[in-house]
Amino acid sequence: MSPGTEQRLRSVEANRPKVGLLRHGRAYDGAMGGVDRDCDAGTAVLAALSAISRRLDELESPALADDPDAVHQLRTHVRRLRSVLAAYEPLFDAAVVRALRRRYRELGRELGTVRDLEVRLQAARRSLEKAREAGDLDPAELEVSRARLIDEDVEAHRLAHARFVDRQRMPRATERRTALTEFLTETPLMPEADEPARPVLARLLEREARRAVRRASRASASSDLERLHAARKAGRRLRYVAEAVIDEPVALFGDAAQELADAGKALHDVLGDHRDQMLFAEYMRRAAAHAAHAGGPAHALEQLDPAADEPLADRPPGFDHAVRALRRAARSWSSR
Numbered sequence: 001m002s003p004g005t006e007q008r009l010r011s012v013e014a015n016r017p018k019v020g021l022l023r024h025g026r027a028y029d030g031a032m033g034g035v036d037r038d039c040d041a042g043t044a045v046l047a048a049l050s051a052i053s054r055r056l057d058e059l060e061s062p063a064l065a066d067d068p069d070a071v072h073q074l075r076t077h078v079r080r081l082r083s084v085l086a087a088y089e090p091l092f093d094a095a096v097v098r099a100l101r102r103r104y105r106e107l108g109r110e111l112g113t114v115r116d117l118e119v120r121l122q123a124a125r126r127s128l129e130k131a132r133e134a135g136d137l138d139p140a141e142l143e144v145s146r147a148r149l150i151d152e153d154v155e156a157h158r159l160a161h162a163r164f165v166d167r168q169r170m171p172r173a174t175e176r177r178t179a180l181t182e183f184l185t186e187t188p189l190m191p192e193a194d195e196p197a198r199p200v201l202a203r204l205l206e207r208e209a210r211r212a213v214r215r216a217s218r219a220s221a222s223s224d225l226e227r228l229h230a231a232r233k234a235g236r237r238l239r240y241v242a243e244a245v246i247d248e249p250v251a252l253f254g255d256a257a258q259e260l261a262d263a264g265k266a267l268h269d270v271l272g273d274h275r276d277q278m279l280f281a282e283y284m285r286r287a288a289a290h291a292a293h294a295g296g297p298a299h300a301l302e303q304l305d306p307a308a309d310e311p312l313a314d315r316p317p318g319f320d321h322a323v324r325a326l327r328r329a330a331r332s333w334s335s336r
Contacts, residue, residue, distance in 0.1 A: 034249040041200035042193030044252060045088045048244040050184055052081045063111070064165050071118065071161070075111035078104050081180075083240040087208050088201070091193040092183075100183055103176040110164050116279075117157040123280045124149040127304040141300035148287060148301070198252055201245050202336075205253075209260055209330040212238040216267060216323045228271055235267030235326070256329075256336045263329040267322040274316035 035047045055077045062070035082101050089097045128146055131137050167173060192200055212234040219231035242261035245252050284301060292298035 034251055035197070037198065037252060039197050040194050041088075041197045042091050042189045044197040044201060044245065044250050045084070045091055045193075046184060048084055048250045049081065051249055052077055052084065052244075053180055053184060056081065056180075060168075064168060066161050071111055071114050071164075075108060075115050078108045078111065079236065080240045080244070082108070083237040084244045086237065087241040088204055090204065091190055091200075093188045093190070096183060096187055100179055103172075103179055106172075107176065110167055114157065114160045114164050117153055117160055119276060120280060120283060121150065121153050121157065123276070124153065124304075131300075131304055137300050137303055145291075145300045145304060148291060149304075201252065202333075205242060205245065205257065205260065206330075206333055208238050208241050209326075209333055212264060212267070213327055213330050216326055219271075220320065220323050229275070232268050232271035232275065235264040235271070235322075238264030238326075239268065240264075256333050259329040260333055263322070263326040267319075267326055270316055270318045270322045274319075 035044050056074065059070060059074040059077060063074040082104050085097050085101050128142065128149070131142055212231075215227070215231045215234040219227040239261045242253075242257045242264065244250060246254070246257050246261060284304065288298045288301040291301055
């Protein structure tokens, strides 16, 4: 780690507020164990959000240090936070929830810039390794392709990560952490938050399941990429929202909720893989075009990813199966 990065890490750590949770005058932290099954809805959701907040704190330093998979994990937990806030918004002041989600959307985008380069580098390395093993391409052309695909993106990733670290020193990053702390300790609760957790959260989870089914159904009836993207995000959100009330410290539901989480994950994974393939194929087409324009080995780049010359299916293999599984899980939850 460079001295500059170490200094930035120390600065971020010094400005990070400590996150706790206070609900109706009673402190909640991980040492207390899980919430009671007869707790109120507000207590349950604040406990789930507090657990996510602690993971954000744990993951921030590794992500700033660019430890393996740390940016990915931090981005995932930012998405978990935003998903749980969105789904259980009726329990809180909607304006406060939406403002907090906007703050963390900004962090998610900063992380996404770094993570997208990581994913692209991983795909490029896999393609190069397969080409070496196959032995069909000229080694000299392959080395030039490696320099274009790997070396340039390694430098782009380094710069993107440095920008991410610098942004965590800015006042808005401290304000974002403070806003989350204040939400967990001081947020106004709606009357529904004082009702028993299980029926309230079950209803809100059912709403999320219906939302995911609607978006998946729209994508099934169309080849529109935006609808596929919306279905992918809805599946991911359903997974995170269900897991928030399955896993400790809020283990209030069992198999039927787990089925929803699994169905949401399956839909997201199928569509996510398809999206990654499309993005990498488009990147390879651009790289080959730039190489040809510069008089470089465009042929080798074209051969590294055959999908760059072949249109991908409008709907990826496994999509229809994932949609059917989602519908079954939603029906099972509604009829429980």
